[in-house]
Amino acid sequence: MAPDWQPDFEKLVDQHQSMVFSLALRMTADRGLAEEIAQDVFMELDRSLAKIESPAHACFWLRKAAMHRSADALRRRKVRGIDLWVEMEDVHGIQSEDRATPISARLEQLLATLPEPQRAALVLRYQEDLTPEEIASTLQAPLATVKSHLQRGLKLLRSKAHSQLKDYVRGE
Amino acid sequence: MDEFERELNEAFARRPAPPSLKRRLIERRAAEARRQSKSEHAWLVSKQLAWQQLAAALLLAALVTGGVEWRIALERRREEAARQQVLTALRITSHALDRMNARLTARRHQPQD
Numbered sequence: 001m002a003p004d005w006q007p008d009f010e011k012l013v014d015q016h017q018s019m020v021f022s023l024a025l026r027m028t029a030d031r032g033l034a035e036e037i038a039q040d041v042f043m044e045l046d047r048s049l050a051k052i053e054s055p056a057h058a059c060f061w062l063r064k065a066a067m068h069r070s071a072d073a074l075r076r077r078k079v080r081g082i083d084l085w086v087e088m089e090d091v092h093g094i095q096s097e098d099r100a101t102p103i104s105a106r107l108e109q110l111l112a113t114l115p116e117p118q119r120a121a122l123v124l125r126y127q128e129d130l131t132p133e134e135i136a137s138t139l140q141a142p143l144a145t146v147k148s149h150l151q152r153g154l155k156l157l158r159s160k161a162h163s164q165l166k167d168y169v170r171g172e
Numbered sequence: 173m174d175e176f177e178r179e180l181n182e183a184f185a186r187r188p189a190p191p192s193l194k195r196r197l198i199e200r201r202a203a204e205a206r207r208q209s210k211s212e213h214a215w216l217v218s219k220q221l222a223w224q225q226l227a228a229a230l231l232l233a234a235l236v237t238g239g240v241e242w243r244i245a246l247e248r249r250r251e252e253a254a255r256q257q258v259l260t261a262l263r264i265t266s267h268a269l270d271r272m273n274a275r276l277t278a279r280r281h282q283p284q285d
Contacts, residue, residue, distance in 0.1 A: 009201070013194050021189035035190055042197050043204070104183035111184075126177070127184040158176055 007052045013042055016059060019128070020066045026123045027070035028077075029112040037073055041065045063128065064138050067120055074116055103165065110160045118153030121146055 020041050024034035044065055045052070052058045111119055124135045136146040173181075 010194075010198070013197055017189035017193055018186045021193065022186040025187060026184065031190075035193060035196075038189065038193055039197055039200060043200060046201055046204075103179065107180065107183040122180070123184065126180040127186060129181075154177070157180075161176065 005054055007049050007058060009042075009046055009049060012045065012058055012062075015055075016062050017042075019059075020062050022127060023063065023066040023123060024070050024073075026108065026111060026127060027067070027116075027119060028073055029108075033073055033077075034070075037066065037069045041069055044069075060138065063124070064140075067124070067139060071116065071120070106165050107157075107161065110157055110164065113160065114153050114156055117141075117145075118149045118156065121149035122153045122157065125150055 017038065021034055021038045024037035024041075025031060028034055028037070041062060045058070045062060048061070052061060111122060114122065120139060121135055124130045124138060125132075130138065132143060132146050132150060135141075135150070136143040139146065
């Protein structure tokens with residue numbers, strides 16, 4: 001930790017907005033909601049700025065807050081009875097200008113169909129390149145649970161990709 | 173990491189945040205700061221008002237207590253004056269009775285003609 005490091009809110013926004021937004025987007029599959037979550041996360045960061053000790057701590061804090069806020073948003077949406085998959089297809093659709101390749105778009109769609117804990121573990125693993133230990137610490141979950149979510153999620157995603165995307169996925 | 177996982181790594185690369193995100197954040201932060209300063213001002217005003225009310229209440233309590241004390245002291249002074257008047261009257265009466273008694277005694281001891 002840099003001893004005289006001072007958190008600069010705007011700099012932190014510049015550095016991490018894409019990470020926070022992407023995490024929220026992949027967890028909720030809703031651009032509007034993801035932007036709202038990203039704003040809330042950064043506003044919370046602003047209020048907690050005095051507690052942030054280092055750039056790494058800021059990154060960890062933002063990841064954790066983004067995942068928790070996304071989970072809360074999903075829970076609220078579930079209470080309201082909105083189906084994530086239907087909403088993603090019907091309301092927000094596939095925004096082609098946003099997608100790098102058709103296969104990426106389809107994989108993201110398939111990701112949105114996984115149960116939330118598996119989706120969270122996979123997003124942190126493959127978007128953020130975190131180890132299972134780091135994922136466990138971010139999600140405040142036991143390591144064994146995270147490993148199980150990773151394995152099951154990957155297996156489920158692989159089987160869905162195999163049945164739906166076999167023309168696209170390399171090596172399948 | 174197999175081919176499928178590499179595919180996931182590519183597919184799940186970070187997306188750029190909407191360009192408006194930072195601007196909205198800065199606006200929201202400024203609005204929150206304004207709201208906070210307004211509520212702090214309101215808190216200060218209410219605190220000042222509370223002190224003023226407390227001071228007024230203390231002053232009123234002091235005035236009431238002083239008034240009551242003054243009234244009690246006045247009553248005591250009046251009572252004391254009344255007591256002194258009664259004692260003086262009793263002294264005068266006693267003196268008059270003594271004189272009367274002395275005259276009667278003197279008359280009793282005078283030889284009867």
